[in-house]
Amino acid sequence: MEMNQYLSMFIDESNDHLQSLNDNMMQLESNPEDISIVQVIFRSAHTLKGMSATMGFNDLASLTHQMENVLDLVRNNELKMNEFIFDTLFKSLDALENMVQDITQGGEGHADVTSIVEALQSIVRGDYGQAAAASVEPAAASNQNTTNGFRLDQYQYSVLEQSIQTGLTVFYLDVVIREDCVLKGVRAYMVFDALEQNGEVVKTNPSVQDIEQEKFDRSFSIYYISKIDQASLHQLISSISEIESVHILPVDNETLIHISQEDDEVNEATTQMQQAVQETAVTVDIPMTQPAAPASTPTPARTPSAGGNSSAQAASRTIRVDIDRLDVLMNLFSELLIDRVRLEQLASDLKSQDLTETVEHMARVSGDLQNIVLKLRMVPIDTVFNRFPRMIRDLAKSLDKKVDFVITGADTELDRTVIEEIGDPLVHLLRNAVDHGLESIADRVSAGKSDTGMLQLRAFHSGNHVFIEIEDDGQGINREKVLKIAIKNGVISSDEAKSMTDEQVYQLLFAAGFSTADKVSDISGRGVGLDVVKSKILSLGGNVSVDSNWGKGSKFSVQLPLTLSIISAMLVRVGDEKYALPLSSIVETVIIERKQIRHVHGTKMIDYRQSVIPIVSLAEIFDCPTADEEKESTEVVVIRKGDRLAAFMVDDFIGQSEIVLKSLGKYLTNIHGISGATILGDGQVALIIDPNALVK
């Protein structure tokens, strides 16, 4: 079906809306009186409904519709939010997420949501177990009435109602065309054309299609949203020739209900699909017309929630780009760089002033371009963080703990590839913090702490790295308990235990098959987890450390490289070949005399700052055919892996440079000691050495 081309857009946008629904629900939960948040939620739900109906995902649309009914009552102050409503709405969001997930995987988005729908309906009716406040009853009842009155017209009804509330004017128009008119369809089209320049046609009777095909007698009626007044609207339509009369009626909330009921029978002619299409058109239009409306509109949903405001703006300022295209752009750009180097060389050979100047300018421009291209791949870490508040809320609820979750530095940018991988490890660490770190309410109170636990998630830049810290003010790590279990599980011996520093003890948590939780829970404590977290982070070129204060809390700190695609590297020459060594693992470069190399038990070692470290020849490791062994002194690169040092003998240092990481392709995998390749300025390929693999 031709809808397929919109499917990916639909999925992306649905996910955005679900995320914003989740975020705003969280906000609302902490601030249930703030009706402006409800407005934002309502708008998101509404757009989602429109989109899913247009795409034909009716289950999705009907569930959102039920949610909307509830939210509608809330925002009209006819219903107070309470825990049951929050839970039901969150459950609905989960169900919606599952449906969208299903659609993403090629399904139809069907799901059995009857229990949730019933719960939502019972909220609307006000009979969900709790004695509903008396004020809610009549409102709920009247709403019930209207829903019965025009079941098919519910979409338009809510659109119109919303427009009235946002300060736009809604009109009901009866247009009669003269009897002698030959081309009724054309006249009708002119009417619509004039109307659509000044507002939005919501609903017509008969349907737009029928009118276009002249399947109407002489008159038709229109529901119309606009910001122009009645007189100028009248003027506008009467100015079209062959219109006999136009009857305009401004619509407010009461008349809206009244008129709609009269129209009900005719409405059935219009199919649900058309409504949905029209309705999406309207929802798209409303945010655009809103700024034009006077600033004193009674529902300025945006001002109080600064977060919602900025995200709405951000949405209009970004586009989605396939990551593959960025990769292609990057490749093409590195091609350009190579040509630039070549041009610079030619210019200096030819000694032409004009050419040199042009090439210099080109060099500057391409430098700027390089920065932009590299930045394109950077994504704010918020894309990972934004799902955490909801997760922590659910966790805390299921564990019966109170958690104050604070995120800072969500705008910190990281390479897209790192972002994609870091989500799961962070989930693990956060779950651990809530489950094991924070104590139960009773324990906290008896320890003299506030009953609400503090959980902080921080991200910040430092040098070429991004740090993510997860800090809780819970019970901290019990050194003795960790050691006892480590000894029991045979990770360390009791002799070793005595001499271990705190940091070393905490690192034991990351050992495979280790868990200090007394009992296994659903959330964490199966002993698989922290070791997986650590290996994942290491594979990303990062590191994780723990700091803890018994009784006061603990802090997990994750260090990540800014990007995986560009690294600072030291270029070295071995024989005729050039290799790149990641700068992050280099400690220093030195020149030593060959006679300083000692042979210890068959291994070559050198003295290095009061310690003896192994030294290996890269030429030997890589079987370099042409290495100059004869020289008396040799250049050495000292590298670090964890707390171990080692030295690599090379023939020459070429210099430091930013290199673009490339894979060797699928055909060459797992080459020992090589982590990838890069293309140098002269177009040659240089291999990138993986020091971690060479140091045992």
Added chain:
Amino acid sequence: MAEEIKVIVFTLGTEEYGVEVDSVKTIERLVPITRVPKTFDFVKGVINLRGVVVPVIDLRGRFGLPEAAHTEHTRIIIVNVADMEVGFIVDTANDVIDLNTDLIESPPEVVGGVKAKYLRGVAKISNERLLIMLNLPEVLNKSEIIQLEEIGE
């Protein structure tokens, strides 16, 4: 089931080989190759193909033929099979012909020292010319490489 296919013809020594045009990405002149250590002898290294790093293998070495010095006719045929991009170093590559698939006969057990499973078949295109059609997925199958290495020794 007769079907016309376009075939790129290249030579290794005196033999003529063919690969289908569909699986060939480009044909390149010899460019500087960066040696990759710790891999099979016939893997000559990697090249920079317009910003993408592509491994190249010497097809002579792959088939256990003696390797020849590179000349100005030496070409690298970049093939794309099962999402793998690999360059083949061949002696020459200078012809594209139309071939009727009916002409391809199943390979005899040994052709020019190349084991039969690397071949899709042999096509007789004239009385003098035999074209050996390669079975590319098998040529790039790495689990076979180890065994081949052992046989070569």
